[in-house]
Amino acid sequence: MANPGRAPARGRLKIFLGYAAGVGKTCQMLEDAQERKAKGIDAVIGYFESHGRKDTIAKAEGLEIMPRKRVSYRDSTFEEMDTAALMERNPQVAYVDEFAHTNIPGSGRAKRWEDVEALLDAGIDVVTTLNIQHLESLNDQVWQITGVRVQETIPDWVVQQADEVVMVDLTPRALLHRIERGAVYGPEKAQRAMQNFFRESTLVALRELTLRQAAHEVQQRLDPAADGPSPRILVHLTPDPQTAMLIRRARRVSDFTGAECFAVAVQPAGDWCDLPEREREAIGRHLNFARNLHIETRILEGEDTAAALVDFARRNQITQIFLSRPPDRRPRRFFSRNLVQKVVALGRDMQIVIVSEREPL
Amino acid sequence: MQPDGTAAEKGHLKILVGYASGVGKSFRMIDEARRRKERGQDVVIGAVQPNAPPEVQELQRHLEVVPLKGASNRAAIDLDALIQRRPAVCFIDGLAYDNPPGSRNQARWQDVQDLLDAGIKVVASINIQYVTELRERVESITGKHVKETVPVSFIQSADEIEVIDAPPENPLERTPEERIDAKRREQQLSKLRELTLVLAADVVDRQLEQYLDRHGIQQHLGAQERILICVTPRANVAQMMGSARAIVAKFHAELTAAYVSQPDISAADQAALDRRLEIVRSAGAAIQILEGEDPVTAILDFAHRKGITQLFIGHSQRSGFGAWLWGNPVDRLIQRSRGMDVRVFPQ
Numbered sequence: 163m164a165n166p167g168r169a170p171a172r173g174r175l176k177i178f179l180g181y182a183a184g185v186g187k188t189c190q191m192l193e194d195a196q197e198r199k200a201k202g203i204d205a206v207i208g209y210f211e212s213h214g215r216k217d218t219i220a221k222a223e224g225l226e227i228m229p230r231k232r233v234s235y236r237d238s239t240f241e242e243m244d245t246a247a248l249m250e251r252n253p254q255v256a257y258v259d260e261f262a263h264t265n266i267p268g269s270g271r272a273k274r275w276e277d278v279e280a281l282l283d284a285g286i287d288v289v290t291t292l293n294i295q296h297l298e299s300l301n302d303q304v305w306q307i308t309g310v311r312v313q314e315t316i317p318d319w320v321v322q323q324a325d326e327v328v329m330v331d332l333t334p335r336a337l338l339h340r341i342e343r344g345a346v347y348g349p350e351k352a353q354r355a356m357q358n359f360f361r362e363s364t365l366v367a368l369r370e371l372t373l374r375q376a377a378h379e380v381q382q383r384l385d386p387a388a389d390g391p392s393p394r395i396l397v398h399l400t401p402d403p404q405t406a407m408l409i410r411r412a413r414r415v416s417d418f419t420g421a422e423c424f425a426v427a428v429q430p431a432g433d434w435c436d437l438p439e440r441e442r443e444a445i446g447r448h449l450n451f452a453r454n455l456h457i458e459t460r461i462l463e464g465e466d467t468a469a470a471l472v473d474f475a476r477r478n479q480i481t482q483i484f485l486s487r488p489p490d491r492r493p494r495r496f497f498s499r500n501l502v503q504k505v506v507a508l509g510r511d512m513q514i515v516i517v518s519e520r521e522p523l
Numbered sequence: 524m525q526p527d528g529t530a531a532e533k534g535h536l537k538i539l540v541g542y543a544s545g546v547g548k549s550f551r552m553i554d555e556a557r558r559r560k561e562r563g564q565d566v567v568i569g570a571v572q573p574n575a576p577p578e579v580q581e582l583q584r585h586l587e588v589v590p591l592k593g594a595s596n597r598a599a600i601d602l603d604a605l606i607q608r609r610p611a612v613c614f615i616d617g618l619a620y621d622n623p624p625g626s627r628n629q630a631r632w633q634d635v636q637d638l639l640d641a642g643i644k645v646v647a648s649i650n651i652q653y654v655t656e657l658r659e660r661v662e663s664i665t666g667k668h669v670k671e672t673v674p675v676s677f678i679q680s681a682d683e684i685e686v687i688d689a690p691p692e693n694p695l696e697r698t699p700e701e702r703i704d705a706k707r708r709e710q711q712l713s714k715l716r717e718l719t720l721v722l723a724a725d726v727v728d729r730q731l732e733q734y735l736d737r738h739g740i741q742q743h744l745g746a747q748e749r750i751l752i753c754v755t756p757r758a759n760v761a762q763m764m765g766s767a768r769a770i771v772a773k774f775h776a777e778l779t780a781a782y783v784s785q786p787d788i789s790a791a792d793q794a795a796l797d798r799r800l801e802i803v804r805s806a807g808a809a810i811q812i813l814e815g816e817d818p819v820t821a822i823l824d825f826a827h828r829k830g831i832t833q834l835f836i837g838h839s840q841r842s843g844f845g846a847w848l849w850g851n852p853v854d855r856l857i858q859r860s861r862g863m864d865v866r867v868f869p870q
Contacts, residue, residue, distance in 0.1 A: 367746045378775070
């Protein structure tokens, strides 16, 4: 080391972004590895998933592949990336497939993206692969398109800090041909896949979403600074399940428009103990969720929720308040129809954004 | 029409779009030709790029090529030979070339149209810099004048479009003499790259709409952000347009404005409405006039038809829409909104 004792410069992160399994992300990742290796760069495969595909396996030929770590969980053995061994090996570039993967409990960090963070912090460049449906702020739009609630998500800020995001494109027709030929899945799984995620309209919509996301990633790296004063967004957290969607939407709008984002829950009287436990838990979950998406959170006190929200907004130069659309005919103490009306009436100097649910076809 | 009286089925068109030379379009194209040939398809190369990289030339040697006609700087594809040869798939690397004087068509993309009309499937490539409608924007980015172009309608007519994406580093490595001013060039390339991805997304969006239409599906899937500005006599359209512009630019969103015509509007309100419509119009937004007894229903029906994801409306605590009988219109609109954000503006 040239500078002993000094932390190495953080590694560079490159992401191959695709709209579905089988578009060729892993192949492009391996081609990237072969190219760098040919240039004399120390490139090592930290983890890759061949899915038994012949072309993919062929592309890995001649590359150094780290052995996987075996982890026992509930009487079964699973294989995970051996992050510690990879850090020990300390290559210039590590290739790590499936960025959004969730590790088996007991194998170390909870998420693969956290393993990647550790590699980057150790000064190792990382090249990885990601499908659009795993991006947290798109969870509701993906649900709208596919009817599937994706559980394995990755916070947007993790992707934003990548140095490069490259779109791996393939037309849906070509992808469907690949699936029919059995080049992506085995025959049974192919049948099932084509009935669900791999309907043509679904693929076309996911692809459009990916193209627009890729365009945004380019634009954001081109000129991150917004023109004029940046908007400041406030999200109102309640126990209502719609709050997760509200947080995602506000996060996405603030990321795109260069706004700062805050989230508050308003505590009615005295303390939370007066609330039913389920609601208390839900609030805690939503506060945590917001923090994981790098949204600053605060708990306010006030009898009048609308007044507390608008007052906080004024004191913090908030320009936009995000609220969930009130549920139909199910008035609740936290979340009554009156709240939106009151905030709209009180916050007449700011924009009030009411987010309604996205429903699948 | 064919001699036997049956119309030739129109050939299928696939276009590969890249944002600069050197991103690997030629390689991807030739590689696709190779793979199709391996799968037993009758493949012919109708046009190759003059200075193709060695790996492309190597692959080309194993494929049947119908050579270009004419001098190398102004060559045309051999249309008659290709139609006579009738391959299952014809590959045309580089769509944006003008033909030499005296050719059947003025430009190569028209030759491709003839191949398609003859029932031949075509896979073609184009660089985003050569799209007619984008010429001004491309010139403002690169500072270079572009002469030979292909109309965007031809690209939109493709059955399939595929983006060849790669970060700008790769092209730079190919042309070391352009390392001077590398940063500026990288920025230019990034802008072209953004343009390419958005063009492809727009083409895909049209295809999705057509697909859903054909299958009688009314719903939109929300992949494209679409903003609707509701114009009323008291709406603060200046602020609305300001927010809309920022969102349109950042989300690559589509912008529409609408107002609900009211037969018994006062002269003062009409004048106020006209002033606001003029502001919206001069900012370049398309304006839709809606009819309907209940303005809330008219707006929401239109928004659902158009796949609106963000609806902008002003506070209207009283009047303006004073004729609305069913309570505060903004409240009702919020209560009935689905699948969108309603953004209420101060006025």
